Amino acid sequence: MSSSMGKTIGKNIIRMILLVIAVSIAAFTLMTLSPIDPLQANVGQAALGSMSQEQIAKLEEYWGVGQPPLQRYLAWAKDFFTGDMGVSLLYRQEVSKVIAVKLGNSMFLMVMAWVFSGILGFVLGAVAGMHRGRAADKIIRGYCLTVSSTPAFWIAMLLLIVFGVWLKVLPIGLSVPIGVEASGVTFLDRVRHAILPAVTLSITGISNIALHTREKMIDIMESDYVLFARARGESNWQIFKNHGFRNVIGPAMTLQFAAISEIFGGSVLVEQVFSYPGLGQAAVSAGLGSDLPLLMAITIISALFVFGGNLIANILYGVIDPRIRKGEKAV
Amino acid sequence: MKKKINGRTLLLFWLVLSVLFLTAVCIGGSFLDETARVTDFSRKNISPCIQYPFGTDWLGRDMFARTIRGLSISILIGVCAASVSAVAAFLLGVVSATMGKMADGIVTWLIDLVMGIPHMLLLILICVASGRGLKGVILGVALTHWTSLTRLIRGEVLQLKEQNYVKIAYKLGKGRWYVAMKHMAPQLFPQFVVGLVLLFPHAILHESGITFLGFGLSNEQPAIGIILSEAMKYLVTGKWWLALFPGIMLVLTVICFYTMGDSLRKLIDPASAHQ
């Protein structure tokens, strides 16, 4: 790896850190703008009652009215940086603990959906692009366009009706069976409960990667080098093996890493439908219940994931493409 | 011999069909406002039949009327928000490409920032910031949808800047703003219109999502997201029609917007001359 690439990665990391800080400022500003006072909104809630005096003081310090916003932000940032994310009003727990549990649940779901939709989307997109205008292409493209016109939460509802209510083969909600002790939950239980949400996320995730892979594949199929390969008698499979895959995998991987944001966004809706206790559902509850400390933390965590994905995408691109890896010489 | 319909005529056909469907929904929605509210317990929970093609709900409301009314509200909100977003995108794109390195840096930074927070989450944040309700939804959708179109416009303008007639205009001492408005805007207009139309479906999908989650309108305003979120509660009892038909209509609406944008794009695109 050349030193110029190291430099680029360094630059990217600095940019990412600055962006995360900017996200936190933007999110904090939005919260400050909110007309709903979290303390007022949650007065009388059990959470407030169970908090120590110290914790309530801290809440007032960040989210109360007394101080100018800049100072409140700095105080919050200092605590956040040292790992103190505050206390969730809804869950009566430290935010970091809530996030750890919810993120764990969500990761399970999102990783499954991300891998599955990535592989299947790539294959479908490649097939469609190689057979442009033929039946396979029309079916795949039709599927993708329909799905990208369909809200994820509605697909989730349909799956729920079919598999949960009619066929009764898969559970309707929650990540573990109700009334079972945490220790009694088997891995299989978790999988069974994550299937429908993960399938929903995959179904919606496929279309993006498939459509982009298809476009890219069509460009490649129309390129002079594929034309030449055809003139040299290469079969369709050889063309895919020698040229198609090679040229399309880089952009596809980049796209899939950049699509983390979409999966995150989709999980908010899907987890809500399946009442799957993940980060997305927590975000909705936090938003509806004005649990600002939790909402702040979720925003920053998800931003970290998104920027991290972008960073990996950038690095990958450099590793895969020899023109960047070797540093293209000026001709 | 059968006359072959060529690609462009077909595109025009789809374009007209989509526009007709959407107009019908909007006009229908404004007439069905009253019908959508009528509750009648004598006809509650009827599954779809000839009289009530989409069935009725637990309050005996006609789901067809509610769906059309809800869709028309959603389309209106989506179109409003997307238009605001598109205008912002246009201005930011032009500014970014013509007003120097500094402006470009700021706009690209803003794009990265907005893209950094998952759409749905940012929508939630903005809705919370504006105290929920209609204002929050429109603001939220408007503030989250300008990024891709801004990038597109920026790219177009950067290309235009390399054109000779633009270079000459600069040489003649015309101001940046003058050149941008006089020489570039007319070239950008087609792209802008297509970009705008293609924002509608996104806007409507996100609008329905955020209202589904409960951040949008009150229950008296039956936006499509609210209808579906109410239907959620009755899913387990087997009232599938409450979710199925409004959803299908929503999907159709979104597809129509996509078709509209796509046909427009292809009709404008000079490369489609070779078919």
Added chain:
Amino acid sequence: MEKNTSPVLEIRHMNISFLQYEKGFRQVELPVISDLNLTIEEGEMVAVVGSSGSGKSLLAHGVMGILPYNASMGGEMIYRGQPLTRKRIQKLRGNEIVMVPQSTSYLDPLMKVGQQICKGSRDEEKKKKLNQIFHRFSLEEKVQQQYPFELSGGMTRRIMISTALIENPRLVIADEPTPGLHLKMAKRAMEHFRQLADMGAGVLVITHDLELALETADKVVVFYAGHTIEEANASDFKEVSLLRHPYTRALWKAIPQNGFESIPGIQPYVKEMPKGCPFAPRCEKRTAECEGEIPYRKVRDGYVRCLYDA
């Protein structure tokens, strides 16, 4: 090799046209090549000469069966005595019939050069042959491990010719193989094709450079606005009076040693093609008859598409 008296490739009345939208919703057919005729014998090197924009690249794509989907082709192609159908070319291209492409864009940017020449095969025989070819072209062996973007123009050219040499071709079609090369390199490239012809293959070189073509080719087919207007022996170009068509003579006069004279006017665009002889608007000898059908007829051991041969 069995003795085969029929020509390697014979093209009769080839025409290629594109379907395109006019204003609004009307589709029109644009003829890019009309009535193209040529014959290549075994061991013969034929140059198709025409200025850029005359549609000569499409000739190569037409023979190889790789025209874009909105193009349609008519006429007859006969390869070694049998019609060259779609199915037949699909079987023959890449081994008996090879094409040498025009520019770097015909090489996969992400595939190493060596692999690319061997079409990704790891066959030892092929590798040996590749090493021989590289040696012959004075290319270093490490170039096989490089990507196309790392090559110089001259190297790229040699790599593209190598893609033809790795096979055992009976028909080589080279599409503009010399632009961007120094005169010395260009001459060397043409000599490689000459060698292929001397080894018994039929070689068709498509070029805009008449001078260069005359040095190595046996026959020259002159191409103007999608029509073949003359087929002449290279030796005919020694004496202008041996040439048959006014445009060929104009080309001859444009060569520096022969006066460097150019004629006024430009090639007509396909949409504004004149009736009858495409060259008539620029021709000094045109008459009213030139607007009618012009036959492609045999004159002095060659062919010409002109009513008046001097």
